[in-house]
Amino acid sequence: VTEPAVVPLGDRLADAVQRRRSQLVLGIDPDPARLWPRALELVKQSRAGDDRAPAALAARAVVAHGRMLLDAAGEQCVGIKPQVACFERLGAPGWAALSELVADARERELIVIADAKRGDIDVSATAYGQAFFTGTPTPFGDVPGLGADLLTASPLLGRDSIAALLTQARAAGGGLLLLTRTSNPGADDLQGLRLGDGRTVSEAIAALVDEHGRAAVGVSGLSDVGAVTGATAPGHLERLRELMPSAVMLLPGLGPQGGDGNALAPAFAPGPAGGLVPVSRGIAYAYQRNGGDPAAAAADEARRLRELLWDLYA
């Protein structure tokens, strides 16, 4: 793995969290069947764009929806977390839409966490790193990468797969979030298995997280290799934090109430940026629960969550 960036990702993130007073991350998981009505209307009314294929129109609606979400809730957040699957299913126009929204978020100085859960070996891992971080040299000129700051990644293929991806991330000043203990019901099927040495698979992953990030711990105490550790099983957080004291923890799965007392506290032990809390549907569909305009409801919900988290964990 190459040397860490001059300003390591951990420090850049800690600065952003302090500056914006937010640990909230805006999840962007656009479902074409559930976009904000105004985004659909914009595309239906518009005459711009020649391409009337369903994928092209749906992708334009996804961009419009994402921009409205950013306008409404972006200010309350430290970053965005686009779910890449939701864009990929629209094919090439979906990738163009993802790229547009990422560029928009970067202009707003939001941290971009590409939630793609990639993981592959040697040259393929490097290719994913080029896709999300550094870009690709071609005989026709360089093709830029997506411009992510962080990428969720699977550690299942081991050290060489992590190192190849991390090399690309660091070359762009970015980092990785390794799937360590996810938020879904099946998390324990493999991650929860008990090893012969008494650790769980998740704890073995946490050791890999710590090993890879150790060389890149900044003045903030945070490194550029973090972990996805679901908020749905906060009982795991204390032990995982012991094993990876410098890791940024991405905490998906926060319930609609927005936190169970201060159950997520171990994530924030290194400081306010030790944990990042992504919320997607909870913000985008707040209007369906609380009534009112989608944008106003999203703004209110994002503000509520940001303040709740900041009061508990800053």
Added chain:
Amino acid sequence: VTEPAVVPLGDRLADAVQRRRSQLVLGIDPDPARLWPRALELVKQSRAGDDRAPAALAARAVVAHGRMLLDAAGEQCVGIKPQVACFERLGAPGWAALSELVADARERELIVIADAKRGDIDVSATAYGQAFFTGTPTPFGDVPGLGADLLTASPLLGRDSIAALLTQARAAGGGLLLLTRTSNPGADDLQGLRLGDGRTVSEAIAALVDEHGRAAVGVSGLSDVGAVTGATAPGHLERLRELMPSAVMLLPGLGPQGGDGNALAPAFAPGPAGGLVPVSRGIAYAYQRNGGDPAAAAADEARRLRELLWDLYA
């Protein structure tokens, strides 16, 4: 998980292997810096297409390269295995290129194995399934999926993540290949860990493969949930085959000599389609080792590998 397809993937695959007398899979991992010279020339000479951006030009060269590979070596193969990372790094034009090559391969009646190593939870897993298999309903009409027959997938997130993806695969008559014991040096870092019950993590994954495929074993004896089991450590194959008797095994990492005696035999225990052997650079760059025209060298090498495998394992 939904019911298996009317003609389960395993039977469709077994038929294709018999009909083409081939267990060889053409890996398509285009590196824009190492495309066949003729593919570059075609794009440089061509005036077609308005888009002169590096990504658009590189993607056109990738399609030209892939078509030439298919023309040269396709007939010797039962399927193709595009490495999705290599397309993704070219952004939207890269996805369009992937889609074009997949459509081309399907017209040639080749099985399409999308090597994307995806794995995510609930709605996101469904979105990946829509991207690769079934397509996505939108208010503007349906967006088709990529048209894969098989998708490589990570089991790290457990049963619900596998089930959501498999539901989409089955709805399109396709299947999954779960990462079980990969071909890279770091495979043992997690997959090789020993559990308290004496199994390795790979063996626990093999049990998940068997569990998910059991309902979809066709008359061929093969199911629609297979496994990626590297050819680089054939010593693992016997035990893994015991644990998942109906799984199609994808066997990457075959050495340049093309097989070590009949070390891969356990993969083929259920029949000639029990194992599929992807070869990418060994075919595409055969001309750099053996001299001659890229296409002729690729055709020769593919023929040699097909016959070698068929003699050993059919």
